[in-house]
Amino acid sequence: xxxxxxxxxxxxxxxxxxxxxxxxxxxxxxxxxxxxxxxxxxxxxxxxxxxxxxxxxxxxxxxxxxxxxxxxxxxxxxxxxxxxxxxxxxxxxxxxxxxxxxxxxxxxxxxxxxxxxxxxxxxxxxxxxxxxxxxxxxxxxxxxxxxxxxxxxxxxxxxxxxxxxxxxxxxxxxxxxxxxxxxxxxxxxxxx
Amino acid sequence: xxxxxxxxxxxxxxxxxxxxxxxxxxxxxxxxxxxxxxxxxxxxxxxxxxxxxxxxxxxxxxxxxxxxxxxxxxxxxxxxxxxxxxxxxxxxxxxxxxxxxxxxxxxxxxxxxxxxxxxxxxxxxxxxxxxxxxxxxxxxxxxxxxxxxxxxxxxxxxxxxxxxxxxxxxxxxxxxxxxxxxxxxxxxxxxxxxxxxxxxxxxxxxxxxxxxxxxxxxxxxxxxxxxxxxxxxxxxxxxxxxxxxxxxxxxxxxxxxxxxxxxxxxxxxxxxxxxxxxxxxxxxxxxxxxxxxxxxxxxxxxxxxxxxxxxxxxxxxxxxxxxxxxxxxxxxxxxxxxxxxxxxxxxxxxxxxxxxxxxxxxxxxxxxxxxxxxxxxxxxxxxxxxxxxxxxxxxxxxxxxx
Numbered sequence: 001x002x003x004x005x006x007x008x009x010x011x012x013x014x015x016x017x018x019x020x021x022x023x024x025x026x027x028x029x030x031x032x033x034x035x036x037x038x039x040x041x042x043x044x045x046x047x048x049x050x051x052x053x054x055x056x057x058x059x060x061x062x063x064x065x066x067x068x069x070x071x072x073x074x075x076x077x078x079x080x081x082x083x084x085x086x087x088x089x090x091x092x093x094x095x096x097x098x099x100x101x102x103x104x105x106x107x108x109x110x111x112x113x114x115x116x117x118x119x120x121x122x123x124x125x126x127x128x129x130x131x132x133x134x135x136x137x138x139x140x141x142x143x144x145x146x147x148x149x150x151x152x153x154x155x156x157x158x159x160x161x162x163x164x165x166x167x168x169x170x171x172x173x174x175x176x177x178x179x180x181x182x183x184x185x186x187x188x189x190x191x192x
Numbered sequence: 193x194x195x196x197x198x199x200x201x202x203x204x205x206x207x208x209x210x211x212x213x214x215x216x217x218x219x220x221x222x223x224x225x226x227x228x229x230x231x232x233x234x235x236x237x238x239x240x241x242x243x244x245x246x247x248x249x250x251x252x253x254x255x256x257x258x259x260x261x262x263x264x265x266x267x268x269x270x271x272x273x274x275x276x277x278x279x280x281x282x283x284x285x286x287x288x289x290x291x292x293x294x295x296x297x298x299x300x301x302x303x304x305x306x307x308x309x310x311x312x313x314x315x316x317x318x319x320x321x322x323x324x325x326x327x328x329x330x331x332x333x334x335x336x337x338x339x340x341x342x343x344x345x346x347x348x349x350x351x352x353x354x355x356x357x358x359x360x361x362x363x364x365x366x367x368x369x370x371x372x373x374x375x376x377x378x379x380x381x382x383x384x385x386x387x388x389x390x391x392x393x394x395x396x397x398x399x400x401x402x403x404x405x406x407x408x409x410x411x412x413x414x415x416x417x418x419x420x421x422x423x424x425x426x427x428x429x430x431x432x433x434x435x436x437x438x439x440x441x442x443x444x445x446x447x448x449x450x451x452x453x454x455x456x457x458x459x460x461x462x463x464x465x466x467x468x469x470x471x472x473x474x475x476x477x478x479x480x481x482x483x484x485x486x487x488x489x490x491x492x493x494x495x496x497x498x499x500x501x502x503x504x505x506x507x508x509x510x511x512x513x514x515x516x517x518x519x520x521x522x523x524x525x526x527x528x529x530x531x532x533x534x535x536x537x538x539x540x541x542x543x544x545x546x547x548x549x550x551x552x553x554x555x556x557x558x559x560x561x562x563x564x565x566x567x568x569x570x571x572x573x574x575x576x577x578x579x580x581x582x583x584x585x586x587x588x589x590x591x592x593x594x
Contacts, residue, residue: 021568026511033236033510043240 058134059117062110062148063156065129065166072154073129073166076103080121080130088114089121108150112138128168133160197302206310214291214314217494222450223253225501232505260443268343268436275341280437280444283334287451290327293320294458295382295467297489301481312486313382320381321369324459328414331452332358335416335423338445339433350432353516354416354423360523361413361420367531368403368410371538372396372463375547385467386478392548397464399553402560403534404464406527411456413523416449418508422516457500461493468493533560 018024044051065073076093092107121130133156140146148156157166200206227242227249234241242249267276297312317323332354339351373379375396376387388395397404413420424432431437434445461467468489470476475485476492514522537556538547546552 021565029510030506033506036238037232037235039238041235041240042238045240 053134053136056134058136059119059132060134060136061112061132061138061156062115062121062153063131063133063160064108064150064153065131065157065169066154068169071098072104072108072150073127074105074108074125075101075127075129076105077126079124079126083120083124084115085118085120086114086116088112088116105150108153110148110153111146112140112148113143113146128166131164131167133164135160201302201309203310206312207314210296210312211292211314214294214296215288218288218291218451218454219447221454222447223257225450225453226256226446227253228501229505229508232502233509236506236509257443260440263439265439265441266436270343271436272341272343275337276436277441279334279338279341279433280441280448282337283331283448284444284451286327286331286334287448287455289330290324290455290459291451293317293323293381294455294493295385295462296493297468297486298382298386298478299481300483300486302483304482308481311382312490316380316382319379321373321379321384324381324455325366325369328456328459329358329362331414331448334445334448335433338437339423342433342436344435346429347431347433347435350423350425350429350435354433357413357416357420357422357519360520361410361527364406364523364527364531365410365414367528367535368400368407369463371400371403371534374538374542375399381462382467385462385469388466389469389478394548394550395464395466395469398550399548400464400534400538400557401554402530402557404460406531406534407460407464409522409527411460412504412507413519415452415456415504417453417504419511419514420519421513422519425513453501453504454497457497457504458493460500461496465496530560530564533563 067073074091075096076091078091078093081089081091088111090107090109090111091105093103094106096102096104098104117132119132122128122132125131135156138146200209230252231241231249242252245251245255267273292314293316295311295313295316299308300310300312301307302309335354336351339347339349339354342348372384376384378384378387387393412418416423423429424434426432429435434442437445468476469478470492474480475482475488534556537560538553541547541549541552541556544552
């Protein structure tokens with residue numbers, strides 16, 4: 001309950017004679033703008049100059065990581081597709097030709113126009129296969145072009161792996177229990 | 193060449209050629225005004241401004257022009273069609289009509305035989321000032337007709353504001369012009385310009401600094417420029433009178449505004465700053481009549497106009513817009529009384545025959561400024577008029593009570 005005594009009335013400060021005349025204030029303002037005319041400009045000429053990103057974990061274009069042998073690290077578990085709030089990930093899984101995992105993605109599409117770059121896919125991925133890169137200058141001429149398929153996403157990895165190495169390159173397969181540390185992976189891989 | 197000069201010695205032919213040249217120059221200048229408006233606004237905001245089209249962005253006006261030409265010209269179904277089409281043309285034509293009587297370069301002796309052949313002025317009617325006032329007054333019709341034809345309440349509101357503003361500021365402006373007319377006894381623009389030159393004559397700004405300042409303020413209001421751009425106050429009125437306009441029609445309004453600025457600046461320069469004259473420069477005196485002197489005079493005049501345009505832009509990117517009641521108060525309670533006092537004072541000087549006596553005119557101006565300072569300094573109501581100084585509304589009594 002607000003009491004009368006709690007209310008503080010704030011009045012505008014009384015104007016001085018100079019402020020009341022308005023003209024000295026105009027002169028002051030004009031001086032300020034004139035001074036700024038000759039100041040150093042802060043514009044970044046974008047395509048030629050690029051500002052350094054202020055954060056390491058900027059969430060830009062996705063990439064699909066490769067493991068040490070250059071294969072796609074994804075195990076087609078559909079966790080990212082399930083977690084995605086924008087429903088922009090579409091995966092078609094198939095039986096893996098490799099020993100260390102059950103499945104791999106035949107098709108892996110991300111609609112970059114639909115994506116809201118929340119990073120939930122990255123959070124959800126049990127094998128750290130999908131990651132968001134700091135790349136932000138994402139352009140295309142058509143909507144189809146902006147649906148990134150597996151090859152394109154792997155290409156993003158190839159061009160960003162130098163600047164942003166894969167977080168946990170040891171993890172290559174998925175145990176199926178949701179626990180994806182190195183130990184279980186190898187164990188399971190051998191078991192199959 | 194000789195034949196050409198022989199033809200040009202006829203004032204009519206010279207006027208036609210001059211008007212074509214001036215028209216081309218003004219249209220280019222207007223296009224580049226928009227470029228510089230953007231550049232200067234950018235510089236004042238620590239930005240770079242347009243720099244992509246051509247070197248330094250200098251081809252930007254061409255790109256803008258092409259854009260205006262090629263965009264879809266929409267005429268909404270609900271507008272008053274004939275007036276809708278007419279209004280932009282009106283704005284531009286009235287902006288350009290004033291150029292007919294600006295004195296660009298005084299008398300010219302084209303063939304160098306010592307006899308003055310033509311005036312470097314498209315037309316020099318004896319009532320030049322009245323013509324300018326009339327054209328300037330007509331310029332508001334572009335805004336009013338546009339606002340009306342839009343058939344849109346915001347545009348109409350803008351038109352109403354523009355009308356009221358024009359009416360209020362036309363009066364101090366006319367009074368100030370009258371001061372100049374009274375001191376010189378001339379109405380023709382070239383005569384007024386020449387009355388400020390030669391032995392013992394000074395630019396009128398020396399005699400009437402206060403009048404010059406008032407003229408400047410009313411000029412901002414007449415050309416609808418910030419801080420008096422009530423007619424296109426985006427935050428309140430969408431686009432104001434050009435809300436429904438697109439493509440070339442919108443472009444014409446734009447051109448009209450800048451043309452109006454140029455003509456207004458030229459007007460002030462002729463009245464107060466000696467037109468094409470600079471003191472102590474021999475070829476900028478009325479006696480110098482060669483073709484080269486004419487060109488020099490024209491460029492001096494153009495430079496003065498450019499300086500004024502910079503002032504317009506400088507003010508635009510510095511000052512916020514006035515509230516409408518402040519605008520009205522400034523005119524009726526501020527400028528008008530000062531103008532009337534000045535007017536009365538100059539009348540007395542005229543009676544005493546002292547109207548060109550620097551001591552008397554400046555003394556009067558000084559006393560007037562002092563008076564204004566005392567009144568404004570002691571008066572409770574500030575000139576700018578804050579919201580807090582408005583009388584309290586009945587239901588606000590509890591909050592505002594101290």
